[in-house]
Amino acid sequence: METYNVLVVDDDKEIRDAIEIYLKNEGIQVIKAADGLEALEKLHEETVHLIILDVMMPRLDGINATFKIREKENIPIIILSAKSEDTDKILGLQVGADDYVTKPFNPMELVARVKSQLRRYVKLGTYQGKQGIIDLNGLTLDREAKEVTVNGEVVKLTPTEYKIVELLMTNAGKVFSIREIYERVWNEPGYNAENTVAVHIRKIREKIEINPKNPRYLKVVWGIGYKMEK
Amino acid sequence: METYNVLVVDDDKEIRDAIEIYLKNEGIQVIKAADGLEALEKLHEETVHLIILDVMMPRLDGINATFKIREKENIPIIILSAKSEDTDKILGLQVGADDYVTKPFNPMELVARVKSQLRRYVKLGTYQGKQGIIDLNGLTLDREAKEVTVNGEVVKLTPTEYKIVELLMTNAGKVFSIREIYERVWNEPGYNAENTVAVHIRKIREKIEINPKNPRYLKVVWGIGYKMEK
DNA sequence: TCCAATTCTTAAAACTTTCTTAAACTTTTA
DNA sequence: TAAAAGTTTAAGAAAGTTTTAAGAATTGGA
Incomplete structure (x- = not known):
């Protein structure tokens, strides 16, 4: 497998687009969604290797989205949260996220974390039999x-x-x-x-x-x- | 993606529909029933992950419905009761309900409680019954x-x-x-x-x-x- | 944008399997 | 040994599955 698809979920279009630019720069494909529900749909439609999830979103927030995703899939999830949402961050990790990044964040750091997760994920074949x-x-x-x-x-x-x-x-x-x-x-x-x-x-x-x-x-x-x- | 099915049981159509709107907004599927008997039927026909049960209902009230459901199933039950029905509330918990909400209620609170129950319930794997x-x-x-x-x-x-x-x-x-x-x-x-x-x-x-x-x-x-x- | 090809949905009929019923039969109990 | 409880059989009714075909919807290309 050569290219990775990363699903970027955030209700703020600017943030989505910014992340996209940085990821594409590293040869990573980006799929975007504006909230948790849309993310679930995208996940259903496309092959996704990693998800970046904002916490605060309308309709279905990042915590509950993480929870739902974990029922079926085992792909890496990176949660984005503002400083003030510390509780959610903890909750998110408990619920099954793999990493978190606090806003405001350095895009390069996010990209590094994405690549790190992808590396581990592919190595370990974390897909648990769902891959291959x-x-x-x-x-x-x-x-x-x-x-x-x-x-x-x-x-x-x-x-x-x-x-x-x-x-x-x-x-x-x-x-x-x-x-x-x-x-x-x-x-x-x-x-x-x-x-x-x-x-x-x-x-x-x-x-x-x-x-x-x-x-x-x-x-x-x-x-x-x-x-x-x- | 696995979605949750919540069975909403209330003889008041307006309340059923209102709850439905709030739950759907969170990506939760809603199945509706107008009384206890209908609820038991639905429970038998469909996969249900949680039940919201009003106390005062014709044919089979919430307390007796809880009792019947608990004979067979272990899924979470949230009881809805009017303030005046305090005794029923206690009875309901004794009989096996997991949580209760008094009417009139804040829909957001109900949704939060539903989500909390679902989270716990799935974590404990209570619903698959005995696996293996x-x-x-x-x-x-x-x-x-x-x-x-x-x-x-x-x-x-x-x-x-x-x-x-x-x-x-x-x-x-x-x-x-x-x-x-x-x-x-x-x-x-x-x-x-x-x-x-x-x-x-x-x-x-x-x-x-x-x-x-x-x-x-x-x-x-x-x-x-x-x-x-x- | 429109056309052609593909894919999906719907409906009905044929077909298969399963369920129910009733009556006769057997075993157990008092 | 009579009454009650359980077992067995077979056939028609009911329920579920498969198949076909035609029209609707979608997709991809000109």
Whole structure:
């Protein structure tokens, strides 16, 4: 992997842009969000290697955003906080942030910390199995390349299909209800008994299974949901 | 991203909607119910991480709802009560609520309490129930994969069969009456002396027992009910 | 911007599995 | 041994899954 994507989350556009300039200068890609909720969305849409999170933000603040992110992901989080928000800083670290920087900060210092975190993160493979290639009996998932292969051959999946496969493969063996699949892949709450998940499942099977009628990988668990065979 | 689902139970639509707005603003999903009974249904249908329960409600009030919920679930419950209902408040906490808020309340305070409960609750991992695999003399239950094995071989159970086995295995040794099994698995109150539980028991034995006529795991306790041998 | 291609959603029908019911049968208890 | 409790069977009803196809929405390129 050559380039890193850093998600910069701050409600102050000036700060976002300033950080962007410094990071880009080091060859680091920048994705921006103005608050916690937007950050969660971005995280859902794009590959992110590190997050810089301001504490004080509308809608969803940095502490709660950290908390939410940590439920699923283990990527490094650097919290930005003003001096006065000491309590939040502590809370943030407790909740799972990896580092913090107090405002006002020296941009060079922030960049250094970012690079340090990225270094450690890649070395340790902190992604905890979520990184690298997952291989389940000949079905492989490369999360970086967003690529799925069956017996070495690349399978061409649509974005939604890929997301479903990614969800199931990174949690191989675990059963997901149709509602759960819908909520996690579409990132939307309700599910009105429509049929779209089933249709996608069928399409996926058509592509990854030798015999879609008798699937080897993507199995149904009657009355409960679907799972990827471990 | 994992979002939290909060079940808001109040017979006053205005209050439900108001709470919803504030919670959604924090990125929290809201499920609504108008009374205790409806709440129990929702609880059974959907994944709920926290419940906000009004005390005064038709059909099934908050205190009794708390009591019922606590028989099965351990998710956090915040009780809403009017000032005058002080006794109920105390009762509610005794019965198993985690926090209470008196009406009229500051929505921001409620939100803060919700978030605090969610944080603690997830940290303690209280909600996944018992993780991992239960093993009873060669009979195993994997709750994540929704899978049961006997001597290493996977047993294909139907959803209802699985739920019965899960109930009995997670409470191994405890005897459940047919009525209890029915109520907990089907989540319906009455049981009109039908025979369906017995039929399911038979099917389960056929699948998990070497000799269904002389069961080793799923035993009958005459005149009382069934239990899974510890 | 508009067009063409791809992808997603919806709906209905076919299909499969599971659940319920009722009646007959067996075992246990008093 | 009669009554009560538990077991078994089979078939129709109910519920859940799969498949197809067509139209809607989105995307990428001219």
